[in-house]
Amino acid sequence: MSQGITIPAFPYLITRFDRDSILPIKKMTAPATGHPGMNFTIRTYKEDDFPGVIALEESGLHEPYRSAVFVRQMADVCSETFLVAVLEDGVIGYTIGAFVQHNPGEAWILRIGVREDQRRTGAGTALLAAVTGVLYAHQVHTIRLSVSPGNQPALNLYKKHGFVQEKFVRAYFGPGEDRIIMKKARD
Numbered sequence: 444m445s446q447g448i449t450i451p452a453f454p455y456l457i458t459r460f461d462r463d464s465i466l467p468i469k470k471m472t473a474p475a476t477g478h479p480g481m482n483f484t485i486r487t488y489k490e491d492d493f494p495g496v497i498a499l500e501e502s503g504l505h506e507p508y509r510s511a512v513f514v515r516q517m518a519d520v521c522s523e524t525f526l527v528a529v530l531e532d533g534v535i536g537y538t539i540g541a542f543v544q545h546n547p548g549e550a551w552i553l554r555i556g557v558r559e560d561q562r563r564t565g566a567g568t569a570l571l572a573a574v575t576g577v578l579y580a581h582q583v584h585t586i587r588l589s590v591s592p593g594n595q596p597a598l599n600l601y602k603k604h605g606f607v608q609e610k611f612v613r614a615y616f617g618p619g620e621d622r623i624i625m626k627k628a629r630d
Contacts, residue, residue: 488525495534552588
């Protein structure tokens with residue numbers, strides 16, 4: 444068995460991450476969506492996940508740029524921090540974390556997205572907890588992410604999990620693409 448990474452305790456994640464295994468999620472009840480006992484798994488990205496991740500990328504979750512190129516490159520560059528949430532019918536969400544090259548104590552969450560029909564089931568929270576846990580296991584002390592000021596559900600999720608606004612950047616991704624930069628310092 445390969446050496447695992449310990450993930451900080453979270454209500455429904457197991458506390459051990461092994462590069463070659465998965466992170467099973469205990470059964471959860473999501474009464475607001477009518478998905479009692481939703482059971483999904485969080486694990487590292489595999490080549491077979493490409494079509495599902497691309498479908499999420501192209502569904503308008505993120506800014507318009509070459510999704511296929513990005514996903515392929517991130518699979519190599521961020522192999523430990525590219526995580527997917529899966530059900531039997533395929534990928535329902537994903538996240539990508541990346542270390543800051545010249546400051547190994549800092550990292551960014553580059554992506555987090557959940558299929559529209561699976562939102563409010565806990566998948567986004569589980570993905571956020573899993574990627575944060577993996578980054579912390581690599582001695583990261585500060586995690587940043589960018590979010591659209593109009594994406595209230597994402598802002599609420601990040602705030603609920605300890606992220607605070609660091610700054611507002613006008614035209615971060617170009618005209619009309621303002622972003623809030625949020626950060627979380629390790630507890």
